[in-house]
């Protein structure tokens with residue numbers, strides 16, 4: 001929990017402002033029944049009010065002042081509550097935003113392999129839902145708890161001053177009220193937690209169907225998916241019903257308990273009034289305070305349940321924040337994105353709990369080399385590519401860029417200089433142009449038309465009704481896989497990187513187009529270093545030499561000596 005208090009300290013001023021408002025709100029809460037008390041104990045008894053400033057004024061003026069102060073108390077109370085709510089909403093949202101931003105920044109720094117181990121749903125849930133616990137802790141636990149303690153304390157002080165004999169009734173009422181409310185609150189929390197689980201299950205059922213629609217249809221699983229949805233829906237419905245019943249019972253029990261407490265106060269109070277130990281006005285204050293006991297007691301009981309619930313959420317978020325599979329940023333820049341030499345020095349790599357995948361890799365790649373990285377499926381080609389852009393770190397050994405440890409370079413500079421195009425093209429829901437321009441277009445030496453020609457997309461784009469402004473749909477699904485791959489390539493080639501890595505980036509493109517594409521790229525970018533992985537023998541010819549991965553070992557060989 002300590003980890004979250006620093007977020008509170010960031011907003012010290014507003015925290016004190018809220019505490020100041022709470023103090024005034026509780027003061028006005030305590031003052032609420034007092035004008036009525038003075039009306040009964042003084043004016044109705046034809047006595048002057050016991051305040052020197054107003055006690056000598058005519059009766060009507062005194063009555064008017066009493067009525068006006070009654071209205072004024074409610075007016076000021078409302079104004080402070082309004083101010084307090086606005087401040088709390090601002091405060092809660094500000095710390096929530098900070099908390100989420102820290103998580104998001106952290107996510108951007110964690111090694112990519114971490115995300116392969118975790119479900120993305122879990123990470124999204126932690127980032128969006130679990131983080132809300134900090135807002136709950138601030139606005140629904142800490143501040144209400146402070147308000148309730150102040151109010152309870154104030155009530156005790158006032159009652160103690162008026163009549164100590166009746167204080168025992170309060171002592172009796174509070175534990176009974178607290179235990180009953182806590183019992184019911186617990187039941188409500190349990191049901192509402194279950195309801196939330198069911199609702200999130202409902203959401204994942206729909207999400208699963210949307211993401212896997214074709215598989216569901218191919219294997220005729222519609223009925224089974226529909227059943228899953230139906231079960232979660234009816235579970236959610238019955239839990240909703242239970243929740244409403246519990247909430248109604250809660251209100252009912254609280255009202256009855258307060259009525260019981262009031263009855264006891266009336267019993268003893270009336271007797272004391274008759275024996276002149278208590279005034280009618282004091283009795284009114286007692287009854288009014290008894291009613292206002294419900295608010296703080298309910299709030300304390302809710303705070304306890306909420307605390308346990310939020311603690312679980314906060315723990316989950318903090319475990320993400322404390323994740324140490326971090327990629328630490330360096331300080332150096334790669335001048336003009338020029339990489340003269342990439343060197344692997346005794347590099348070993350293994351994914352957590354797997355066998356050593358890369359064993360003692362030693363090789364150098366020089367500026368403008370064209371390198372084919374080959375090896376059978378699962379041999380570690382993509383892994384080598386991911387090490388070069390620091391998506392993952394070597395388990396042992398060093399990667400040197402221009403004779404310096406890769407870790408010394410700023411990640412942004414490294415990734416400006418080495419551009420990776422992965423196996424699966426990733427497009428956004430936008431136009432072809434927007435997708436291509438996602439890269440650092442302003443720094444490019446090429447223009448869009450030239451790049452479209454290089455990746456053999458010019459004719460295709462020209463024939464589209466909206467040309468380059470055609471929308472590609474969600475994840476680019478309105479295009480073929482080969483077209484998506486070529487847009488991904490165009491996006492990369494528009495950068496001013498010194499090294500391009502194409503990880504089977506043309507695997508879905510037909511052989512003839514692929515040939516033109518490779519030739520175009522090798523001609524236009526002859527001065528750049530190009531590393532590409534491939535399973536197609538005909539692609540080897542574009543390389544100067546091969547890097548072959550075999551059983552974890554990497555060796556350099558001439559393309560004529562190698563057969564895929």
Ligand SMILES: Nc1ncnc2c1ncn2[C@@H]1O[C@H](COP(=O)(O)OP(=O)(O)OP(=O)(O)O)[C@@H](O)[C@H]1O
Pocket residue numbers: 113116117351352354357375376377378379380381382383384423
């Ligand atoms: N995040 C991960 N966690 C654990 N193991 C992984 C992870 N990513 C890849 N692997 C394993 O590492 C090995 C190498 O994977 P990699 O993707 O580098 O192979 P590849 O040579 O590129 O294969 P392909 O030619 O099929 O694309 C595989 O056995 C794979 O199962």
